[in-house]
Amino acid sequence: MNGIVSEVQRRGRVTCAEYMELALYHPELGYYTRFRSGCGPAGGGGDFLTAPTASPVLARTLAGLLTRLAELLGEPLCLAELGAGEGLLLGTLLEALGEARERVLRRVVAVERAEWARQRLFERCHSVETAQDLGDVPGPGGPAVVFASELYDALPVHRVTLLRKGDLLVLGELYVEVRGGALHWVEGPLSDPAIGAYLETHGVSLWEGQQAEVRLLTRPLHARHLAWLGLQGLLLVLDYGHPANRLYDPRSRRLGTLVGYRGHRVVYDVLREPGECDITAHVNFDDLVAVATEKGWESEPPQPLGLFLAQTGAFEHLPPAVALGEPLAPEDWTELAAAKRVLSPSGMGADLKVLAQGRGRVWGAYRALATPPLADA
Numbered sequence: 492m493n494g495i496v497s498e499v500q501r502r503g504r505v506t507c508a509e510y511m512e513l514a515l516y517h518p519e520l521g522y523y524t525r526f527r528s529g530c531g532p533a534g535g536g537g538d539f540l541t542a543p544t545a546s547p548v549l550a551r552t553l554a555g556l557l558t559r560l561a562e563l564l565g566e567p568l569c570l571a572e573l574g575a576g577e578g579l580l581l582g583t584l585l586e587a588l589g590e591a592r593e594r595v596l597r598r599v600v601a602v603e604r605a606e607w608a609r610q611r612l613f614e615r616c617h618s619v620e621t622a623q624d625l626g627d628v629p630g631p632g633g634p635a636v637v638f639a640s641e642l643y644d645a646l647p648v649h650r651v652t653l654l655r656k657g658d659l660l661v662l663g664e665l666y667v668e669v670r671g672g673a674l675h676w677v678e679g680p681l682s683d684p685a686i687g688a689y690l691e692t693h694g695v696s697l698w699e700g701q702q703a704e705v706r707l708l709t710r711p712l713h714a715r716h717l718a719w720l721g722l723q724g725l726l727l728v729l730d731y732g733h734p735a736n737r738l739y740d741p742r743s744r745r746l747g748t749l750v751g752y753r754g755h756r757v758v759y760d761v762l763r764e765p766g767e768c769d770i771t772a773h774v775n776f777d778d779l780v781a782v783a784t785e786k787g788w789e790s791e792p793p794q795p796l797g798l799f800l801a802q803t804g805a806f807e808h809l810p811p812a813v814a815l816g817e818p819l820a821p822e823d824w825t826e827l828a829a830a831k832r833v834l835s836p837s838g839m840g841a842d843l844k845v846l847a848q849g850r851g852r853v854w855g856a857y858r859a860l861a862t863p864p865l866a867d868a
Contacts, residue, residue, distance in 0.1 A: 493765055493766065494517075494519075494766070495510075495513050495766045496672070496673070496674060498517075498520075499513070499668065499669055499674060500668075500669040503668065504666045504667070504677070504679075505667050505668070506649055506650075506682050507648060507649055507650035507664075507666070507667060507704075507749070508647035508707075510667040510674075510765075511648065512647045514761075514765045514766050515645065515647075515769075515770060516604065517766070520766045521766060522766050522767065522768065522770070523604065523608075523645075524604060525766070526607045531576060531608065533576060533579075534579070538752050538753045538754055538769055539755060539769055540832070540839075541640060542640060542641075542796060542833050542843055543579050543580035544579055545829060545833055545839060546826075546832055546833045547583045547587075547808075547829075548800065548808050548830045548833055549580065549800065550579075550583035550584040550587060551587045551805075551808040552800050552803050552804055552805045552807075552808060553580075553584055553803075554584045554585075554587035554595075555803070555807065555808070556803050556804065557588075557596065557636065558588070560634075560636070560725075560853065560856050561594065561595045561596075563859065564856055566633070566634065567593070567594060567597040568595065568597065568634050568635060568636055568853075569598040569599075569600070569632070569636070570596050570598070570599050570600070570635070570637075570638070571599075571602060571635065571636070571637045571638070572600070572601055572602065572637075573602045573637060573638070573642050573716065574639060574641065574645075575601035575602060575603045575608075575612055575621075576603060576605075576608050576612070577608050577611040577615065578601060578608075578611065578612030578613075578615040578616045580640065581601055581612070581616045582615045585616055585617075597633075598620065598631065599616070599619045599620065600619070600620045600621075600625070601616065601619050601620065601621045602622050602623070602628075603621065603622075603623070604623055604624075606623075609621045609623070625637075625716060625719050626715060630719055630721055631719070631720065631721060631724070632721075634723050634851075635723070635724045635725075635853070636724065636725045636726075636727070637716060637720055637725070637726045638726075638727045639716070639726070639727070639728050639729065639730070640730075641729065641730055641731070641771075641843075642728075642730070643713075643728065643730050643732075643774045643779070644730050644773060645769075645770070646706055646708045646709060646712070647708065648704035648705060648706045648772045649683070649686050649705045649706075649707065650664065650665040650702065650704055650705075650749060651663065651665070651686060651703055651704075651705055652664075652665055652700065652701065652703070653698060653699050653700065653701055654699075655699055660699055662681060662686075662690070663678050663679060663680060663681065664678075664680065664681050664682055664686065665677070665678060665702070666679050666682075667762060673762075675762070676762070685707055686707070689705050689707065693735040693777060694735070695739045697741065698741040700745075701741045701745050701746075702745070703747045704747050704748060704749055704772040704773075706772070706774070706778070709778040709779065709782075710778050710781070710782050713778070713782045714782050714785075714786065717782065717783060717848070718786070722851050723850060723851025723853045724849060724853050724854075725847065725848070725853045725854060725857050726847070726849065727845060727846070728779060728845070729796065729843055729844070729845050730774045730844065730846075731748075731771070731773050731774065731842060732773045732775060732776050732793070732844060733773060733775070733776065734776050734793075735775050735777045738773055738775050747772065748771075748773040749770070749771075749772045750770075750772075751764075751770045751771070752769040753767065753768035753769070776793050776844070779846055779848070780848075787850060788849065788850045789848065789849060789850060790846065790847070791846070791847045791848075793844035793845065793846045794844065795836065795841045795842075795843070795845075796833055796839060796840050796841075796842075796843040796844065797833065797834045797835060797839075798840075799845040801834065802861060803860075803861075805830075809827060809830055810827060
């Protein structure tokens with residue numbers, strides 16, 4: 492029997508959030524955390540593409556943005572990447588900075604939960620501080636930027652549904668338990684009253700039979716990230732998600748957003764191969780905005796990744812022949828095709844959103860560099 496199935500059977504019944512924690516983060520069995528001798532989960536040889544693994548344009552564009560911020564501020568920055576994986580983004584970013592690294596970055600922090608990934612990251616990126624949690628390293632002590640790519644959508648979620656009990660409609664929860672040696676969904680009462688309060692806070696009323704996800708971990712985690720940044724910082728969140736009124740729209744997301752990925756294919760039954768596929772659910776961006784507002788931070792509306800990259804100088808990092816109108820070499824076509832994945836409005840460029848939040852001098856510099864100004868976009 493699969494080790495995760497055995498653990499669920501031992502516990503008797505678990506919430507979806509507990510199941511995701513086991514399937515993704517169990518030290519020995521988890522999809523992200525177990526030791527990998529070959530390729531990691533992200534990238535062409537893995538199970539799914541992320542923006543950093545789809546094209547180097549994102550990392551190079553961020554390198555250019557950091558360079559301009561440091562110049563405008565007159566001092567180097569502290570950069571922290573959350574969920575840094577094997578360091579694919581950081582490696583490309585530091586390579587793009589080259590000899591300018593010391594003028595642009597005084598500290599680089601890579602936060603990654605999986606030990607095997609931290610080891611590979613350290614081998615790829617020199618003079619980088621690595622940590623399992625952002626709270627494990629000292630604060631930036633000056634202007635800083637935190638970047639989180641597809642981190643929040645991998646946090647565990649509770650799965651809820653609106654059930655009919657006689658003449659009443661009752662909010663219930665979907666649990667995971669073992670039947671006949673396999674995992675199955677079973678209905679039950681809410682495991683935590685905070686789940687119902689969460690939906691009420693966002694003004695969400697589910698339809699009968701509608702399924703949805705509630706992620707209670709987002710707010711406390713995001714608050715810790717903002718607190719680490721201190722009084723002057725910029726936080727860029729790149730993720731799949733929507734504001735609550737769209738995320739919980741029963742007409743477009745009646746069954747929620749919980750899916751898995753394996754072999755670059757969508758897995759709709761996330762219980763079928765526990766620990767063998769990625770599991771994700773869309774982010775409620777209203778949670779991130781609310782936390783920032785409570786802590787005195789400003790937020791810009793989430794914008795499509797392609798638009799963010801275009802406004803932040805991505806076209807400077809396309810093959811030179813594109814700007815010159817010259818014939819493209821075969822390697823140019825390959826690079827351009829990869830760039831289109833993150834720039835095009837028909838793919839990642841539209842599906843992934845960038846939420847920018849900040850305060851202090853770094854935030855002022857970021858807004859001054861935006862072209863056109865993000866506040867007017």
